[in-house]
Amino acid sequence: MKITAEVLRDLAEPSNVAVHSNTELAGDVSIAAADDDKQREEKELDRLRRKPGLDPIPAKDLGRLAQLTPWDVLHSFGRAITLARRGAGRGLAEHWGCLKYNQALTGNADSFMALSAEGKETAEYYKALQSGELGTGFALALATRLLSRRYPNHFVSIVPADTALRAGWALTSRDSGPKSGYRYRPQFFAEVWRPGEPSRVFPIACKGNHSGLSASHTQLASASAHVEAVHIGAWDETPCLVFSTELPLDGPLAVHTLEAGGEGGWLDAPERVLDHPLEDENVYPGIQPPSQNDKPAEPEPGYHVSPELYGWFQHVLAHTAAAGLTAFAGDTSATVQYLTKRQGQRHFARLTHAATDSVQDARHRFFGIDFVGTDHVFRLNRKRVEAFSGVAEDLFRHLEEGRVEQYRREIYARRSTWPRGIWAPRWNGPVSIHPDGSVLAMRLLRD
Template sequence: MTQTAEILDNLAKPWHVQVRSSAALAGAVEEAAAKDDRQREEDGREKPRRKPGLAGVPASWAGETITLTPWELLHTLGRALAVSRQGTGRGLAEHWGSLKYCQALEGGVTQFMALSREGTDPKRHYRTLQSHELGKGFALAVAERIVRRQFPGHSVSAVDAEVVLQAGWVLTGKHVRRRDWVQLRPDFLLEAWRPGEPSKIVPLVCRGTHQKTAYAHKQLASASAQAEAFHVGPWNTTSALVTSTELLGQGGVVVHVLQAPGTGALQVDPGDPAADADVGLRQENLFPQVLLAPAEGDQDAVYGGGFQVMPDDFAWFRRNVVRTSAAGLAAFTGSGALAARYLTERQGRENFEGFTHAGTGIVQDAEAEIRGARFLGTDHVFRLRGTRVEVFSGMAEDLFACLSKGEVEQYRRAAHAGTALATARRARDRWGGPVSLRDDGSAMAIRALPATGASGRTVRRS
């Protein structure tokens, strides 16, 4: 077996990932937060407002492990990066950034996922990026399972919180009215949804570290301030998840996670035209503040920094979340023009329009048959240990057709029903390499390409 074949084989193997969530963890994080507050007080710095009530996630939701393949993790991360506008790439090219971790993860004799030799030997600046991005991938994998178990029978979508918030609040630039009030925000918003029912929004904060467990406690204490910055409805009634992924944990990767109680339900009447995601989204200019305590008697109302979605804006926010999720799917397929249709100006519509730097653009011009189902998307060819490999990312043809016609609500009904991927999940794999399918209808697959000589003829490798 060649080195490339071994790498691809490893990407398709399922490994366990450790999950830690308990009252003891919550107590350790509370101590870390108290220590940080004391240090801030001594230094004359302002203490952050932290999410109260953080506790261990019920064992029936979190479990002690999750099982997934490295390729499934990279698919999750790639979807998360599709509209993040971070990194050196522009627009659509960013989701390919997950591929740099093709050789970073492996499983050992204990069957637990861990960093490989290559994954543990990056330069210092790269270690920071690695913990940041892999921390997001592992956090999303764990958080999505928790939310599915918290809300049985619901589909779960993850959207970049910054992109969602940009549609309603000015976060950067000279027009920011309270710069200190927009600095903290979650990394993602998880939407638990079922057609015809109110969506539930769960903010998620993701951290990652190469250091020991004590540092993860500090990260969770800091993450609680980010989680506290976002609320649906009255203050402190929105559930939240905070995570810290210990990449060099004892026995392999460890995801530490805590949860705050709440629902975060967007109570919108079924069929409310103001919530219809098929209709274009208007851009708002909301003030970044959270009502902590209403006025009472002689006491004035108490406000703090952050983002609060009040009942009058529930329908608008629901449309915002759904259309931003659709933009992410469109970007993942390489369709920049389609992604731009679902974004507002502040959300980065221009990143998906017009000129793109050479080498960073993606075009939705590929199709693939995976497990008997047809997918539309884009592809990327690069060399892995000297062998040319092809990566395809796309969506089930029927679901992509819904988004291309602007029928987001129909896409949601079809995706929730699960019929688009039913055949692919049962069929035998003939792709020739690792495949990952997600409930949103997206697919990511990789395989080695035949070697070709200078004449273009296929040649054998020894």
């Protein structure tokens, strides 16, 4: 068992991540999709509509290798699940779930990242959970990096798809409104934006496995159905990204990824005031294909953001991103103002169980920047450690007071100015700061 100080150092150690995307992968995924379609037909199951034309990502865009720290991956995962509402706790502490993987990964600058001894042991008992959650962290970290390179003068925001879609559609039988009856959805949206201009949205489906390359082929084939469930604009013109992270028990991990192009995904509508409250819409489910032979086609299952919804959906994405950030900082009242009833407003306003809540009452300074947020104290290898998640104080005050427009203008202006340090000497622990102003840090508590 490593001593706690070594664990903290390992979390800040950059390591190479193998990224696999080529024509052979695209072909193997197409074969896996055809095999699954055949099995579904034999079992008389409904036909799945899949994203056509999944292609490899050019090496010049993604590169064969990417360097990440385990702490950055956990930060990406923690930010992604702040609004997940998956645990038994009803408070704002969902994101602390990322900390259970603080000893799961190992590597250094001269090697590829892989599962550590503890990560392998955990995989024996919680394969699906660990691979899926770590796969989310790697996928979102790489998707953000990829889109930032392709759109260098824009900002990339990651938004949980279920939370965003619930503002307009009834996703399950518990939601009010016309039921979609369709269980396939992307896990996230990446919104690429700049103030005062149309933004572009990319559905993202991400999975993970401990089984091997063939399992990734099957997962990417499944992911093609998830991203196809949302159309923004014209039929089959919405670009998307799919990921499957392979975490073998012997050898380095690999992220397998493909994309689909298209001219759609643009939310080009008259600008709305993002500071105004957001209300639920009741959008009838279904995606409208183009008419054939002058006859309107029957709608396909899914969720269609048509042109009259562009401004509203842009508003939804901005508010959902703001809610995720204030939840990451542990502020209940600031989060509630950005969610609609169907998005789970009550979940963040009602009484919480003991040990499942978080409170925005902590303050720390990293690399000359003041952050406010919430903290969590627990034991790591018998030593007490403190984790802190928060937001740069000046940015948090904008969100706390409902100034989404000002917040977005400032993070856009500061997107390339944030400190790149991964270890704060005075704090004495790993620190990850993201361009949205969020921070995740951990340190050993001294007596």
